[in-house]
Amino acid sequence: MALVPDCPPDLRVYDSSYNRGYTSPREQSEHRSRLLRKIHDSYRKALERLNARARPGMAARFLHGGGGALCLGLLDPVSNIVANTLVSRGEPGDLVHVPEDKLGDLERRSLDGLVAFLTRFFPYLTDCHAVRFLLLAGADLLAAVRAVASDLGMTRLGSSPGPAVEEALVMALRCAALAARHPDPDRLVRDWLAISGRLDDTVRLLADVRRRSPESSLDRLPNLLDGLPPPAHQDLWRRLTASRPPPPRRSVPHQTTTALNGTLQDALHGFYLEAIARLPAGELRSRLHRSLLVAGHCYGPLDPVSNIIINTIWHDAAFPPAVKLEVDVIGTMILHRTENCSLYGLVSFLCTRHRHLTDFDQAIYCLLQADGDLLLADRRLDDDDDAAAGLDRAFLAAATAAYHPNPDAQAKLLRRLCPCDERISSILQGSTGQLSSQDVQCLARLLCPEAACSEQPLRRFPHPWYLSSQTMMCKKINAALSAYAAMLSGEPMYELHTICGVNKYVSGPVGTDAKCYRTHVNFLATPKGTQFPAGTTPLLFFAEVCNDDDDDRAGMPQPFVCRVWVPLPCAGRVRCLYCDHMGIRIVHPVGEDFHGRKLEFEKMVCGEDPCDDDFDPAVDQPYYTNTKIIDHSRVTTERLNGRVEEDRLYNDPLEDSDGYGSDMTLMSDEYDSDLDSMADERHV
Structure with a gap:
């Protein structure tokens, strides 16, 4: 990470810069x-x-x-x-x-x-x-x-x-x-x-x-x-x-930027899962998914979850979509990119507003001490800083660092909401459950009163075949969820709210074709039943499903589904070797067996290959090591403005005739290329 050059002198905007952070x-x-x-x-x-x-x-x-x-x-x-x-x-x-x-x-x-x-x-x-x-x-x-x-x-x-x-x-x-x-x-x-x-x-x-x-x-x-x-x-x-003495304070300062970022990124991912759960399913599927992924950042005048919601709803009202696109899957890579943009927006806000913060890691650490809450971190720093910069410039720095499509407009909105309108706060904080469609409409009018009252007709999405992989994943998850509900006597049935995390690179790569056999998924589902009132917050689930198109064939493993809970900010998380390697923040269950949880780490520390029983350490190079996991995951964890596969769903077809641009480098292409070269790496 480095300060962006050529910014106005009163703005301190940070951008990512690849630095492994290793000592010599x-x-x-x-x-x-x-x-x-x-x-x-x-x-x-x-x-x-x-x-x-x-x-x-x-x-x-x-x-x-x-x-x-x-x-x-x-x-x-x-x-x-x-x-x-x-x-x-x-x-x-x-x-x-x-x-x-x-x-x-x-x-x-x-x-x-x-x-x-x-x-x-x-x-x-x-x-x-x-x-x-x-x-x-x-x-x-x-x-x-x-x-x-x-x-x-x-x-x-x-x-x-x-x-x-x-x-x-x-x-x-x-x-x-x-x-x-x-x-x-x-x-x-x-x-x-x-x-x-x-x-x-x-x-x-x-x-x-x-x-x-x-x-x-x-x-x-x-x-x-x-x-x-x-x-x-x-x-x-x-x-x-x-039984042990307390550790020395800030023992190895400014040497663990990647790990510091990871701790805050995990916390921010939890905020986004909570925000997605609070948005009504109909609006989320039909249009709010676009604004969430383009502009739903977690900085603002309220708590992180509320900030995500107001930024999403405002952007949808102020800059409505031109294309009708309904999705059941929130793109994993584009969601992670949005979370990364939020992180850099938070840091740029604090470093612009509080000039004594002269180091990226200092700002990250202040945010971690506040559990990722910008409002709390800002208030704590105010006690030590009599020369804090104005909120308008700080929000502009945040929006610029976050690659917001309309940074000036967002900065003006957030400054106008300080202090936040009591009517907005009452809607967001009046209930901890899911917002209703009426709540979303009311928030849109309060946040963007100048928006047109009548909705403009939307063009049809011109490339429906882009959604084929989403359709297949929804089919798998709905089948797995039905089987899960049937196994629980007395438990209610569930309705899928949205799929919010997918890693298809589990249990692999294997063989010359670098095959991966399984996928890890997080999804939200709403319990159905008379005992659950309208607006019940969806529950978070983890699933492990087979990558083959037909999961019902004899001998194929059955999908595994269980409830999971979003970890508290700065509390650690359950690890998975495969999801760590891809930098994909799937919430995994505690005390349940899944591929990537235990045996794979044990093989890795012994210098073996978790996926290849014929691996010969005298000849082959291990595909998974701790260093390779950290380096490979940076493709996801440090991306701010590079294109990802899901961008092709949101490109304006009138501006982009081929659907996703001739100069686009898709993140999935980078992964597939990496997997294709795996066989050569093993025999270097």
């Missing part, structure tokens, strides 16, 4: 060496504690007890090594010292495991930044977790509905054990779950070892853990964070 190879090597020295120092201290009064064979257990004495766990590094040594199940031997080569191997494996934990737990976090956070935390894994969460503005981590953060911790711990080549990863996970439920007892036992207690104390930890079930996951995060 020399710095990465230096940081890794320093972290290995810290890990080495932890092993030295652990050996001193273990060997001082240990019975013969304890050093051998340290090395050969299944090879599991890693600097990996949820306590401090030395305690992790001691605990992993005590619970290992190796047979005693005669070794009384630790050879340097074997100790060095343990240290390198420990580092690999620590990095794998952080990059599995935090989307958008690069390997080199994970090493820097671990170095800052002195190889203390949980301290590093808290430092990353603080630095990325994840103020609500652990607050989402359901045990999402606990599930993520467990899966990250298993990935860490696999990356570190632990001989029994499941055992390591079980031991640390048990330890987390008995932290006080474990810390006391490890303190006895520190004080060089009698030899009998060395058997007490495995005896404490054996035969007892692990504690419930739902308290895991609270117990662990309460």
